[in-house]
Amino acid sequence: KAGVTQTPRYLIKTRGQQVTLSCSPISGHRSVSWYQQTPGQGLQFLFEYFSETQRNKGNFPGRFSGRQFSNSRSEMNVSTLELGDSALYLCASNFEGGNGYTFGSGTRLTVV
């Protein structure tokens, strides 16, 4: 059974650009959530999608957005990148009522 797949694994962008990250959940999982991990702030919740609808949202500016498709795959977009957006972005999927979230290996974003 394939795990959660995130692409790309690594990304370097310039300040002011935008970026789109992709997440393919485990087959059958309809919930997808996104997290930002930095050394200073730890793991912070960005948003959660279920059946193509954003169900919950963390405390991030509007530059951070996401969406979920009918096949449960999800994308996260960050516009007008700032140096402080450099982080590991993690995606996790969950089968409602199941045990916890399964995480992907993340996308390491570096903004220069």
Added chain:
Amino acid sequence: LAKTTQPISMDSYEGQEVNITCSHNNIATNDYITWYQQFPSQGPRFIIQGYKTKVTNEVASLFIPADRKSSTLSLPRVSLSDTAVYYCLVVFSSGSARQLTFGSGTQLTVLP
């Protein structure tokens, strides 16, 4: 104020039992408390999940008191390969909004 508190670090010797506590006031009444393990350059990996009292699986136990203001992850007979960062994940709710909140993480170092 939604806040979780974990010890920053802990040291242990191989074969010992390790207990890591996460304090979390006012978490959502209907959500699970979940613990994750993370190695460098990897996404968090699910360890155990519980709602109240005690839960045990093949790798850990989780103790949750009746007031659910804390939870304790217990790792029996740790080995060198258990050296990792351990996170609790809880849910704070405000109205219909749910905030999935990770603790700051506990770096466990297992010594020979």
